[in-house]
Amino acid sequence: MYTPRKKLRFSDDTQTPSTSTASQDEEYINIRGYPHNVSSLRQSPKMKGRYFNFTLQTGRHEYHETVCFVTEKHQTISNAAQTKTPVSLKSVTKAVAQTTTTSENEQFDVKINRKATILPVNKKTLQFQHRQPPSLQELTITDVLNTSLTDQAVTVRAKVTSNAVAELKTARDGTQLTLTKYIVSDKTGSIEANTWGNTTLQLHQSYLFEYLITKSFADTKNVQIGSRTVITPIDDIGDIIETPKEQPVVDTITGTVRSIKAILMSHCTNCKRPVEPLHSQIVRCTACDMKQASTSLSQNMQVTLQITGCSNTFTISHNVIDEFLQISKKQNLLTDAEDLEDYFLISAQNLLLEHTPTFHVTSITSLPPSPKT
Missing domain, CATH: 2.40.50.140 (Nucleic acid-binding proteins)
Structure with a gap:
């Protein structure tokens, strides 16, 4: 996740730089503190594996964003965060800070790989107390x-x-x-x-x-x-100010669907990432590792299509498709991508699409068939 510019070795948990050099290729740090804000397990888009994040408090006003690729340690860190128990992280990598937090000390991130060890620490040995990160203010x-x-x-x-x-x-x-x-x-x-x-x-x-x-x-x-x-x-926060937004420029196009691709996606009820139901009653999300019933997954239909006489490809969101199918009394098509594609190609002969300059469709209207000449 991170690309460290410089890695330092620390000789003990007090973060004092070591005068010894163990390896020219890889150096590590030892660090102690309270974990906060532990994320669910996530799937890395760039590497074959999962990871999780948390914030490590290493001083009264010092916090470091941390990524851990040792997924079996997720429960250990989660329990420590819930019980406000500090941990000792040994042989972890010091990385260039990617997310900014308010701190009186040097900003850097921490990366935990297989070489690292994670152990509980007696809070009485620390010179600071558990304090929520400033991000929670x-x-x-x-x-x-x-x-x-x-x-x-x-x-x-x-x-x-x-x-x-x-x-x-x-x-x-x-x-x-x-x-x-x-x-x-x-x-x-x-x-x-x-x-x-x-x-x-x-x-x-x-x-x-x-x-x-x-x-x-x-x-x-x-x-x-x-x-x-x-x-x-x-509870309702009371009076608010809604900042007026500029009205988006909307264009229109009329025609018959020439080609279409519909994708019905299912999403995890926990982390909202896409999952593949695989026609099974029970599925496990590869991103957060949560098992759930297939019937509880939220579904989202996304459509791209082309109109006769136009070379542009239009994208249509789930909400716009849903509204169009409700008006057409064809809501059953919202759960079957192939039937939806067939309906647009065969039955929806003359459509009026309102769209943004980037060809995102904002509304669909079915027009009467064009008079035959």
Whole structure:
């Protein structure tokens, strides 16, 4: 996950640099502290294996983001976080910091591989007490928008003020992923909150979002809901400010479907990542390792198609397809990708598509057949 620029050896748990050099190829550190915010198990997109993340508190105001590739240690670290028990990490790698946190000390991340050992520590031997990371201190949305830092962990209390908008994305390895976008607001403003996959966020419901990650794209700030984000429904936060957004430019095109591809994806009820049901009653998510009934998986239909007389490929989200099928009284097609494709090719002869300049369809209208000449 990380590419260390420099690795140092430490002689003991006090983080004093060692004067000995064990290897020119690989050097490690020993470090102690309290684990916080342990994530679920995740599948690495670049390597064949799984990992999990947590934050390691190594001082009163010192925190380090940590990635562990030894998945059998997940329960050990989770238990330590829940019981506020410190741990000793020996022979772990010091890596260049990827996520910024507020700290009075040097910023670096920690990487745990098979060479490492993890042992409990008596908290009386530490010179500091258990303290939640600063990322769990609440910020307003205006505070988040005004920060100059990206990839920073933050916590906000906000209300969902828009329905989910889903976009189908293709990863470099060809995997189809769904990016779901919401708008959340508080008394100071609004911000876009994104997540890969589906969530159970409800319109007009207030939530406490712990461990969101700030992102920035084209000078626009947003926050990302990740595997470590904890979302808790709360009482209504009261008056909010909904920042007006510029109305998107919408174009239209009319025609008959020339070609179409429909994909019905199932998502884990825990981590929301795509899973393959394999026609079994029980499935295990390869990302978070949670076993669940196939009937409990959430499903998401994504469609790409081409219209006669146009060379562009249009993408259609689950919500837009669902709305069109409800109007057409064909909702049964939402669970069968091939039947949906056949319906668009054979029965939906004349369609009006409203779409963005990037060819994301925002609505579909079935028009009367064109008069024959």
